[in-house]
Amino acid sequence: MTTSYLPKDFLWGFATASYQIEGAPHEDGRADSIWDTFCRIPGKIAGAASGDVACDSYHRTAEDIALLKETGAKSYRFSLSWSRIIPLGGRNDPVNEKGIQHYVNFVDDLSAAGIEPLITLFHWDLPDELHKRYGGFLNKDEFVKDYENYARVCFKAFGSRVKFWITFNEPWCSSILGYSTGLFAPGRTSDRSKSAEGDSSTEPWIVGHSILIAHGAAVKAYRDDFKAKDGGQIGITLNGDWAVPWDENDPQDVEAANRKIEFAISWFADPIYLGKYPDSMLKQLGDRLPKWTDEELALVKGSNDFYGMNHYCANYIRHKEGEPAKDDFAGNLEILYQNKKGEWIGPETQSVWLRPHPLGFRKLIKWLSDRYGSPTFYVTENGTSLKGESQLPLEQLLDDEFRCEYFRGYVGALADAHTLDGVDVRGYSAWSLMDNFEWAEGYETRFGVTYVDYEGGQKRYPKKSAKEMAQIFAKYIKKE
Numbered sequence: 001m002t003t004s005y006l007p008k009d010f011l012w013g014f015a016t017a018s019y020q021i022e023g024a025p026h027e028d029g030r031a032d033s034i035w036d037t038f039c040r041i042p043g044k045i046a047g048a049a050s051g052d053v054a055c056d057s058y059h060r061t062a063e064d065i066a067l068l069k070e071t072g073a074k075s076y077r078f079s080l081s082w083s084r085i086i087p088l089g090g091r092n093d094p095v096n097e098k099g100i101q102h103y104v105n106f107v108d109d110l111s112a113a114g115i116e117p118l119i120t121l122f123h124w125d126l127p128d129e130l131h132k133r134y135g136g137f138l139n140k141d142e143f144v145k146d147y148e149n150y151a152r153v154c155f156k157a158f159g160s161r162v163k164f165w166i167t168f169n170e171p172w173c174s175s176i177l178g179y180s181t182g183l184f185a186p187g188r189t190s191d192r193s194k195s196a197e198g199d200s201s202t203e204p205w206i207v208g209h210s211i212l213i214a215h216g217a218a219v220k221a222y223r224d225d226f227k228a229k230d231g232g233q234i235g236i237t238l239n240g241d242w243a244v245p246w247d248e249n250d251p252q253d254v255e256a257a258n259r260k261i262e263f264a265i266s267w268f269a270d271p272i273y274l275g276k277y278p279d280s281m282l283k284q285l286g287d288r289l290p291k292w293t294d295e296e297l298a299l300v301k302g303s304n305d306f307y308g309m310n311h312y313c314a315n316y317i318r319h320k321e322g323e324p325a326k327d328d329f330a331g332n333l334e335i336l337y338q339n340k341k342g343e344w345i346g347p348e349t350q351s352v353w354l355r356p357h358p359l360g361f362r363k364l365i366k367w368l369s370d371r372y373g374s375p376t377f378y379v380t381e382n383g384t385s386l387k388g389e390s391q392l393p394l395e396q397l398l399d400d401e402f403r404c405e406y407f408r409g410y411v412g413a414l415a416d417a418h419t420l421d422g423v424d425v426r427g428y429s430a431w432s433l434m435d436n437f438e439w440a441e442g443y444e445t446r447f448g449v450t451y452v453d454y455e456g457g458q459k460r461y462p463k464k465s466a467k468e469m470a471q472i473f474a475k476y477i478k479k480e
């Protein structure tokens with residue numbers, strides 16, 4: 001029997017995102033992002049919450065670094081708030097030196113603490129002005145130019161301090177949740193009970209296309225003008241769950257399960273690695289899927305130095321009969337939590353969409369590795385909420401055995417993928433360093449390995465999982 005392991009120098013740590021932790025929305029010149037304005041619309045966010053205070057991390061960088069050090073983490077993945085750096089967002093708008101300085105200081109402090117920074121340039125908080133000015137992602141030409149300019153400002157400001165750049169976090173969420181279901185900012189959808197504007201049948205596909213090209217443009221800028229002297233790597237982070245056929249003996253369910261992954265992940269990964277959209281999507285969406293120009297494709301194809309993988313869970317997938325609805329974005333299938341035999345895919349958590357199923361992690365990363373020619377993977381998010389966690393008394397809440405078990409299972413599955421399936425994985429960031437603003441779910445759902453007492457001055461309390469992570473990785477990482 002082989003004992004599974006992870007490679008020497010494996011880079012493990014924790015992840016967060018600017019709008020979810022920083023607070024200080026108008027300090028030092030920051031302007032609104034689409035999340036600031038979205039949170040002000042009544043009914044959009046549970047408990048009418050917003051990121052106005054969040055974990056107050058803008059004022060607590062030293063505390064957060066101390067937390068990281070305590071866990072033994074080697075790396076920290078965080079995101080930059082575009083509207084702190086260029087408040088109005090555009091390529092002809094002023095750059096805010098104070099915003100840049102805040103992050104440069106933070107990176108220097110991280111490095112001094114021996115923690116490798118992994119920077120996400122964009123984790124959903126588009127400068128609101130760009131949305132108002134020209135429709136944000138819907139205006140491909142403007143958006144790509146403004147994003148490339150923003151990326152260049154960041155590459156220049158951080159130089160060789162930063163070795164890992166992530167262009168976009170989860171474009172699926174920006175496209176589908178922002179422009180199809182309308183659950184996330186900017187909340188556009190065909191559902192007129194939720195939004196006066198939006199077209200779920202076309203806009204998400206336009207948004208995805210713009211993001212891919214903007215990613216490609218930023219990667220080209222980095223490779224042309226920064227990579228040689230700064231020595232970093234750049235890639236995009238894609239989210240996706242594993243898919244298990246509802247009835248393993250039904251070839252249509254088997255096909256649907258594969259199609260589910262194509263609609264969620266290959267939508268973005270196929271253009272990057274294979275230079276085209278998946279056939280299953282072309283077939284269902286036809287002309288609603290934007291066409292590639294040669295120039296766009298040249299930017300996008302081959303644009304990942306590494307594959308950033310966000311992964312949380314798995315589902316059972318059942319095919320649907322008949323024509324797909326115009327607003328269908330899943331691939332004409334049902335996403336279920338129980339299979340034909342009535343078995344649950346995994347235990348319940350606080351997030352309706354998340355039921356842990358560690359074996360799915362090994363299977364999905366192998367699926368991706370095979371389809372995309374064995375790229376180097378960095379897992380950029382993985383973690384869980386706990387059913388009812390917010391309701392527990394502090395002492396019980398800090399004893400988050402369920403989360404520890406989740407990490408043991410998932411990190412073990414990753415080690416199996418590396419050892420038994422030959423997957424090239426070099427890093428892992430757990431979501432999240434601390435409880436934070438969980439988007440439309442507000443503060444009720446917690447993903448942190450650290451408890452944040454929002455009523456008690458944002459005080460941080462490491463949970464059991466914060467303490468156990470170093471042991472989990474020590475068990476797997478090769479000593480030499």
Ligand code: PNW
Pocket residue numbers: 017020169170173239310353381431438439447
């Ligand atoms: C990711 N879904 O989002 C994000 O990158 C994080 O910012 C977030 O806090 C974390 O996962 C936990 O939710 C997702 O509905 C949000 O399938 C929703 C879904 C998937 C990922």
